[in-house]
Amino acid sequence: MTTTNTSSASVPSGPASSAPGDSSPATPRKRTRRLKPGRILAWVVMVVILLITLLPFYWILRTALSTNPSLLSNPASLTPPEFTTGAFQRVLGMQSTEDALAEGGSGSALNFWRYLLNSVMVATLVTVCQVLFSAMAAYAFSRLRWRGRDKVFALFLAGLMVPTVFTLLPNFVLIQQLGLIDTVLGIALPTMFMTPFAVFFLRQFFLGIPMEIEEAARLDGSSRIGTFFRVILPMAGAPIATLSILTYMTAWNDYFWPLMVSYTDSSRVLTVALGVFRAQSPQSGTDWAGLMAASLIAALPMFLLFLAFARRIVNSIGFSGIK
Amino acid sequence: MTVLTQQPDRPPSGRPSSPDGKRRRRPDDTRTALFFIAPAALGLAVFLAWPLIRGIWLSFTNYNLLTDPEFIGLANYRRLIADPIFWDSMLTTVWYVVLNIGIQTAAALTIALLMYRLTQSTLLRGLVLTPYLVSNVVAGLVWVWILDTQFGVGNQILGWLGIDPIGFFTDSAWAIPTIALVNVWRHMGYTALLIFAGLQTLPASVYEAARLDGSGEIRTFFSVTMPLLRPIMALVLIMTVIGSFQVFDTVAVTTNGGPANATNVLQLYIYDLAFDRFQFGYASAMSVGLLIVLGIITVIQYRMTRADSSDLA
Structure with missing residues (x-):
């Protein structure tokens, strides 16, 4: 949950990170x-x-x-x-x-495909929106000049201090009032707009992109918004990919919040389904083979993501700014 | 954190306004900025700031999800102080944190130092990280199966060693240590990589000097590595302790508070109050209590480890 939030990721600046390996x-x-x-x-x-x-x-x-x-x-x-x-x-x-x-399984069917689909929907929704909106905010904090910028940024940073669990109960009340209990959107909504960590993380990279590149695009008549999408985002591809993977993993593995919000198969995600499966099976006759198979399939997408991006994920763990 | 210091912005007066009819750059981007900041600001206000205020407000009410909240002053807090289950739960949580953080930090430091001295291999670092990829739920389930009293392979191995089966999750003395170890298993690789990253920032010259002075491996560790690593260890500790206090998933899946409240950690108690007994106001007060405890612990840790001062500065 909060562990990925607090891990600050290192700037993959080539020479600095490869130096210890070379020497x-x-x-x-x-x-x-x-x-x-x-x-x-x-x-x-x-x-x-x-x-x-x-x-x-x-x-x-x-x-x-x-x-x-x-x-x-x-x-x-x-x-x-x-x-x-x-x-x-x-x-x-x-x-x-x-x-x-x-084979010792229960006769009742497990709505596995539905849970898988829900997990994919929640994680995708959270990742796409959170990374895009956080990148936009990070751009405003790093590249635009406006009154009150530093004060607003300080507010975002203060958000880092709030433990996620504290907001869960009040957010539940809010989601209930919005009528979104037991919906995929209700699970995704609280983390869809931003996390302070994501904004902070991307701002660090945007600060490092040379001003000249952006100014050249601006002189060619590109608008601010156009510059952001056509110049800044592609140049920050690596950190955005890293952040997306971390966000996807966090959303995929989350248990506490979906457990609060989802009650039926229509919104139940894999983690919650596994917990329910275990809780409902009798002490003596648990279908361990089925439970382990389901666990493996639930973890498989994360293993595949990791296989594809192992180096990026491994190198993203570290403290860049701390001397 | 200290990462925010650089400000590469130039003063707006740096560019002379071009007289040849080109669009002049406005010194203030407020309207564009509003567009860029709007979604994230909405998220911050609605799902972080507002819940924070509302959570504190609810802790002074008797809210039960069904009727409107009614202000009852400090009644929830008075009840909290007199609630034996709360204190029992707090004790359980602290015991869990001590075991979890103690073992995890020792294990992670060992792994980090071994990797640092033995190999820079990304493969090895990736392998160490694998448990972190699976959810707490999966990690909990695997270990419930491995450590099952009757059919778990763990107790089979103990049997060969002549040890009677242990009810790792069903014996009230074993349940918390077992859950602490399950979470050590999941998080030690990740923590090790954090420390490893910190080790890589230490200057090689110090080690060179230590070696020239004839300092041995163990001596170097205690008089060079550890002091230099202190600010990093402090940050790692603050992060992991805060995470550890919020333990929920693993307990909910493995023991669900049992046997006989032996694993009734704070988050589980809060969840139980809010969603099984609908005492949202009281649960909120307990959340505020946990928030205060976390705040105090962070400040103490920060002071004790002097995280803000580095010996390299």
């Missing part, structure tokens, strides 16, 4: 010649940490590819004790009720 090879080569025991120990610790980090993901996959009865009789088997893709079919609504019951 390091000289020293380690000398060290690797005689492998110190300390270095071996360090690698062992690192591998253990990686195993703790990654093995749960293997366990999700291994569980999702099994039948429920076999899971209970072979709880420690490293491979799926009875291999089947039934759990995935069940989650996606492509399994017959008899098969589902035989």
Whole structure:
């Protein structure tokens, strides 16, 4: 929730960020010649940490590819004790009720595609609008001259101090008064216009774009608005992409706010659906294979995003402005 | 944060007005600015500033979602101070934060230092970050399954070691530590990358000097790295502690407050009051209480770690 908000992202200024990588090879080569025991120990610790980090993901996959009865009789088997893709079919609504019951699933259908669609709609709506509106505001704060600019910007910065959870209850009351409870729009609305972090983040980049480029466009007769869309936005493509990915991930993984606002399948998103699925299954007969398959599919879009933009996401984490 | 200092704007008088009939640049862009700022300002006013004021106002009322709020003065706050469940919940939350932040910071610092000394590999950094990609809900569910008392692989392994099964989520003594560890698992890689980014800003010359002086690895860590890293660690701590106090998702999915209120963290109690008992006014008062606690903690942490002063300056 708030963690992505507070992570300030680093300016991907080429030379500065690649410098430590370039200078390091000289020293380690000398060290690797005689492998110190300390270095071996360090690698062992690192591998253990990686195993703790990654093995749960293997366990999700291994569980999702099994039948429920076999899971209970072979709880420690490293491979799926009875291999089947039934759990995935069940989650996606492509399994017959008899098969589902035989594999230990519940007979009732999970409206998975609907939840997936809702999640996609919420995350897309939030990302597109929030990034566009925040970029517009960031432009006004960095490039335009107007009275009260610094005071208004200070207000936006003050917004960074308000913990998200505090606004949830009053925002619920507001969404209820607007008649948007249990709608996709109601889930998206509070974060659709801006977050202080997004405005702050983009302003930093806009400040770095040379004035001359914009002035040239202006002399060619381009309006302010035209300049913003045709010159500034394309030049800030990299930070805007980074921000969009982070925003999409935050919106996709959010649970607390959608839990408050959505009550039925018409607006239920994947995170809430998973929680409900777990809460409604009986203590003894939880469909673990189905639950893990659903979890995996729910997490899959984030993994794909990450695979495509790993370097960008990894490098975006850091403190740029802090000395 | 200190990032805002540079102001590249030139004074408007810098450009001479061109006499050859070209459009003169107006020194003031107020109307254009209004267009650009309008949507974000609307969002700030309606979904951040207004809720903040309204939340504080509701805390002085008996609002229940159905009838109009009625001003009742400090009654909610008096009730709050006398509410044993609130204090119990506060204690549970603090216990969670201590465990979560303590272990997470130690783990993240270890990972960051290992990466810093061993490799700059982006692949490794990406792998470390993977748990952060999944939602709290998925993270919670996976660990509920792995640590299931009867069928979880975690207890199978403990069984081979001759340890009796532990009800990680069902034993009231274990539930909070377990949830704290689940969230450590999800967040330690992210926190490690934050610290790693901080490590990269430290000047290499200091290390060179330490090495020439014959300082060993451990000595260098305590007398060079840690002092220099202090402002960054302070910021990381402020961020993670504030996030940690707001824990909800993982608890809601795994134990939902149980067993017997053992994991009834503040946010869960607030949610329960507001949405199960419709005591919106009282829930708002509790939110204000949490807001004040977070404010105080931030100030204390900031003072204690002197986040604003760097030894490199």
